[in-house]
Amino acid sequence: MINSYEIPEMMAYAYQMKNEYKSAIDYLNIAKKRKLDESKAAYYLAENYYLLGDYQAAEDYINECLDYNLDDYKAIELKERIDLLQSGSQHIVQSIMDDYYLYSSISEDSKKMKLVKVIHRILKTYLMKKQKKLFYSFVKKR
Numbered sequence: 001m002i003n004s005y006e007i008p009e010m011m012a013y014a015y016q017m018k019n020e021y022k023s024a025i026d027y028l029n030i031a032k033k034r035k036l037d038e039s040k041a042a043y044y045l046a047e048n049y050y051l052l053g054d055y056q057a058a059e060d061y062i063n064e065c066l067d068y069n070l071d072d073y074k075a076i077e078l079k080e081r082i083d084l085l086q087s088g089s090q091h092i093v094q095s096i097m098d099d100y101y102l103y104s105s106i107s108e109d110s111k112k113m114k115l116v117k118v119i120h121r122i123l124k125t126y127l128m129k130k131q132k133k134l135f136y137s138f139v140k141k142r
Contacts, residue, residue: 039068
């Protein structure tokens with residue numbers, strides 16, 4: 001038997017696949033009202049707002065999702081992407097990802113994993129430095 005939230009959830013998925021994110025959000029809100037798992041609903045809402053480019057709404061919903069489940073790997077990954085875009089570092093990320101795809105023809109998985117770890121370390125270092133700069137500029141203004 002189909003639960004009352006499953007049809008709107010399926011409709012939301014179909015609209016997301018058609019890149020009609022606003023319609024997907026409408027159906028997700030209906031599914032959420034009909035008792036769709038709160039964590040799941042929040043994640044899918046965050047994902048659709050992210051795809052629409054509304055990063056603030058995406059961040060709100062992904063934080064709600066993580067409130068329900070701190071170990072949700074997909075939610076953590078989406079939160080990191082949202083934070084990265086909001087940091088203004090998208091051009092750096094794009095450059096690194098271009099390099100990654102350039103080297104993705106590497107056949108050995110161990111080499112790919114090493115490359116992914118290097119990219120992750122570079123991004124983490126860059127973002128930490130950027131956060132320190134923002135903090136120090138804020139402190140100087142006070």
